[in-house]
Amino acid sequence: MRPAEAILPAMTEPNPAHNFLTLMPADEFRALLAAWPRLPAEEADLATAHGRFLADDLSAPEDLPPAARASMDGYAVRAADLFGTSESGPAYLEKAGSVAIHEPPTFALLPGQCAAITTGGWLPEGANAVAMVEHTHDLGAGTVEFRKPLAPNDNVLLRGEDATKGEIALRAGTLLRAPQIGLLAALGIRAARVGRLPRVAILSTGDELVPAHETPPPGRIRDVNAHALSAMVREAGALPSMLGIVPDETPALAKALGAALADHDVVLLSGGSSVGARDCTVAALDSLPQARVLVHGVAVSPGKPTILAEANGRAMFGLPGQVTSAQVVMHVFVLPFLRHLAGACDAFSRAAGRSAVLARNVASRHGREDWLRVALEEREGDLPLAHPRLGKSGLLRTLLDAQGLVRIPATREGLGQGARVEVHPF
Amino acid sequence: MRPAEAILPAMTEPNPAHNFLTLMPADEFRALLAAWPRLPAEEADLATAHGRFLADDLSAPEDLPPAARASMDGYAVRAADLFGTSESGPAYLEKAGSVAIHEPPTFALLPGQCAAITTGGWLPEGANAVAMVEHTHDLGAGTVEFRKPLAPNDNVLLRGEDATKGEIALRAGTLLRAPQIGLLAALGIRAARVGRLPRVAILSTGDELVPAHETPPPGRIRDVNAHALSAMVREAGALPSMLGIVPDETPALAKALGAALADHDVVLLSGGSSVGARDCTVAALDSLPQARVLVHGVAVSPGKPTILAEANGRAMFGLPGQVTSAQVVMHVFVLPFLRHLAGACDAFSRAAGRSAVLARNVASRHGREDWLRVALEEREGDLPLAHPRLGKSGLLRTLLDAQGLVRIPATREGLGQGARVEVHPF
Known part of the structure; x- marks a missing residue:
């Protein structure tokens, strides 16, 4: 010294x-x-891979869902059978059976038939839509009344709609957060290659x-x-x-x-x-x-x-x-x-965080990139005001009181009061 | 089942x-x-307390900084001595000594005197401002020329400016992130009470x-x-x-x-x-x-x-x-x-994340709070467009493709295209 x-x-x-x-x-x-x-890269199980970045493109080893599944409780139908159906002109279909959620259907649906199905159940062969139970009425004696028409694929998760076998399900460099970890689990992938x-x-x-x-x-x-x-x-x-x-x-x-x-x-x-x-x-x-x-x-x-x-x-x-x-x-x-x-x-x-409006003029030097600490003042129905916390960089307070940073590009000579800015959150 | x-x-x-x-x-x-x-609550050292919430209000055990310190390299002065100074009418002060960063000054500053000081050095008694070295000129023979006036406290971190002994430095419920952990370290606090x-x-x-x-x-x-x-x-x-x-x-x-x-x-x-x-x-x-x-x-x-x-x-x-x-x-x-x-x-x-503009009309039922998954489309110079990812809640894709959630309050019956919305990020 x-x-x-x-x-x-x-x-x-x-x-x-x-x-x-x-x-x-x-x-x-x-x-x-x-x-x-x-x-x-290194191999990591799902809990360890969580919060890390995928090292390689990841191909789906199978279709997800593996078959068409109901996304609502109700009745699996052939959509064509409900063509023109309305409250005043309902359709009546024969109940061919019911689909339990944990077993695939053992029967196919013929024209004029329907099958009770719960959310997640596999559609019987021949069915291509699910009528919500609220729009139906079980008349007993194997007959169900339908009061709304349906388009094919209505209330159905299609085979491979989440991931298609052999196609890329997640790209290299993706941050593995909860939805991605869920996708890996759904595909039966027990470990992923992630960056060290x-x-x-x-x-x-x-x-x-x-x-x-x-x-x-x-x-x-x-x-x-x-x-x-x-x-x-x-x-x-x-x-x-x-x-x-x-x-x-x-x-x-x-x-x-x-x-x-x-x-x-x-x-x-x-x-x-x-x-x-x-x-x-x-x-x-x-x-x-x-x-x-x-x-x-x-x-x-x-x-x-x-x-x-x-x-x-x-x-x-x-x-x-x-x-x-x-x-x-x-x-x-x-x-x-x-x-x-x-x-x-x-x-x-990475995309910036919140948009805000600068509360005062801030000067900057051309050729130098400036990073302003800003404290955000929330405003009802408007973007928050960003108050620059200028000055003494030896003070911890200027960081404790700020919520993020605003960049003034090197090409600018400052930003004016009222300018819309992007706040990079801490 | x-x-x-x-x-x-x-x-x-x-x-x-x-x-x-x-x-x-x-x-x-x-x-x-x-x-x-x-x-x-439980006691945790700084590394363990990081990312957790403070259980009680925390009083500063001492002043931070413990004394007035220079926030710039330059010369400690009495601001009054530079009153009226300008490029064309500089002031000349006698150099009384210099302040090393790791030892407090052993002398006081008399009127007409200055002391060389580095960033972080303690101000000698009598000094109340620091002139940036760029605005001075060492003429040799113990004389320094000053070409800009100063106000008291310019370029000085005041005693207790970050935290005042006995006053609350951090409130109960505060998330302890890096700036807060830094403040605890600066105050000599080795462990904090945080929620389990x-x-x-x-x-x-x-x-x-x-x-x-x-x-x-x-x-x-x-x-x-x-x-x-x-x-x-x-x-x-x-x-x-x-x-x-x-x-x-x-x-x-x-x-x-x-x-x-x-x-x-x-x-x-x-x-x-x-x-x-x-x-x-x-x-x-x-x-x-x-x-x-x-x-x-x-x-x-x-x-x-x-x-x-x-x-x-x-x-x-x-x-x-x-x-x-x-x-x-x-x-x-x-x-x-x-x-x-x-x-x-x-x-x-907690405050929402990004502001965005809704890309299409979305209906909602009065009395029910709705949470829309939205994918954001960035736009140069404008708020991003929020595209609702509606539909099949059995599909992982709707979460993988979305960046956050938009709330439709229970008092509303939907939101219109073009409405400004707050996106709660995942």
Whole structure:
């Protein structure tokens, strides 16, 4: 750690070796991350596969439903037999039998016949529609009255309507949530190939830091980022390891980064991009045998001093030390990157969340992508108002009070009050 | 299991004992669930507390920040010393020293003095603002030039600005996500009291079901709900146990429900609200010594046959057997209920997700709350179009293709094409 006066001059001069002032455009940074090779796939049972991304297109091994089934309680019929039926001109069909839900019908339906059927029952051969029980009347003696006409396939789940044998039922990169897990179960698939979950090492650097469970002496503060970044990594479905605080010195950093890269897919170093530590971080990375610094500085606010390096296919991020800046960089770049590694398709182009109306003018610099924290004010019958939480990025409050982020593209010089914006939820 | 013909007549006549046709309004059902006693709280470390709900208001044990800190690199000053300063009329201050980030300043700032300071450094006594280094020029020989005026507190994080000692920093019922975990870490709090996670038993009933890993004989289908509901319970943060398939007979159901209630907070029985099984379910519940059936039938679509019973403070839901209806009832009622049990405040009044424009007219019945599955079509510069996925609730496809649910309140008789709607995301 160098004293402040030794550090300050470095800010005003570009470092020719690393071109800190040549910032990478945000879109270029995203493209670089989106081109990173994904982690290998592994087999997982349904409970383990839940919440993960399908590695390959998945073909249906059979038709689903395996046969035409009733989607209502009532009577299976031939739709043609009810042609022209009405309240004043009902049709009368002979009850040929009834279909239990757990056994396929043992009879076929002849013209003029119907069969009682419960929801889920297989249609007898010859039947092509189901009349809802509410529109019928059992007259007894094997005769049923029908008061409404039906079109073929009415109230019927068609064979293969959910999935057709041999066709793709789910695409590679699909997030397996409850409906997808349900589809896998319905198809009798007991395990799926999903992307491996990224193992993420979390290191903090900065001589002012003490572990969060310690009482800091005057001048020092607790390491907030280790805990907050771990939580974010978990929320993205990945596996965080908190590796502690590393001194702000090149040899110690190089040793810690080298050790972390050995058994993690991604290393996050927070604090390593602040003015002084940034030099240490880059020097430490340069000293690692296989590491290449790919990015040092991104045209984004907050998050300008973000560093990205690669070593044997693994990624190392230097994140801002400011807690809120670090969390914004995580939301905008690192969490989509973790989902991409885990197999997500289009991890960086996910649809935004809520639409809102900007509550005030916000200036921005052309060429720089800005991410505003916004607090939403609900309005009855109208889109919510998005209040920018500007200012001090050292304050946790600006994140605690906000519900999401609004992007100001690099091509804009700000957004006006009243502009419709998309809020990316936290 | 009774044959279909024995079941059908029951649909058209009300069961006087249970008033199946007296449906509970959806709002009343929500109010009943929201009044359920929450689960007891337990102590959890930060990693375990993450994703859970704070049980009590949390007071800050200390001021955060503990002292005024610089939020920028630059020079700590007395703002009054820069009054009237401009590019053409700069001020010159004497450099009294520099503040390292990891040690508090050992000197006070006198009028006419400044001190070099890095982001995060504590302000010396007497200083009340920080001039950004970009707006200064170190002339050497202990003199610094300032070209912009400052207001008091500019570029300063004030003592207690994030949290004030003894005041409430986080309210009971708050979901502890990354920013909240960061705040706890910053305050030196190592463990928090959070609501216990609900243990949820999942049972399926229906003679047509076989376990998902088996090949169903003709007429039968795999048990999809066990897997899909487990996934949904996990997504709500609770702990599912799949207890398997129970025969559609009162004694077997009573035994299975009694066993499940013994060591779970919530029991979900799917299929138990279909026409025939509904009677069995209610009979089985009536036969359990401490159980009371509170609700049998809700004025909601889908989900009308939903059953709710209570036994020793534990909740038992009878869910529709149709896979999509069951998942909608989970989203609308059961998942908010699980979050409520776990300590969430306002679990049933969470803000909707995205705003959208309805793509077509949708009819609804007055007095019944409808939940439409919708697929969103993105539109450049406009709200997305919400296409209702109507129809066959036995089809998984209607959920796989949808992004969320739109509520049609019980007071409406449908929504018109072009209406602005709020989409509750899955």
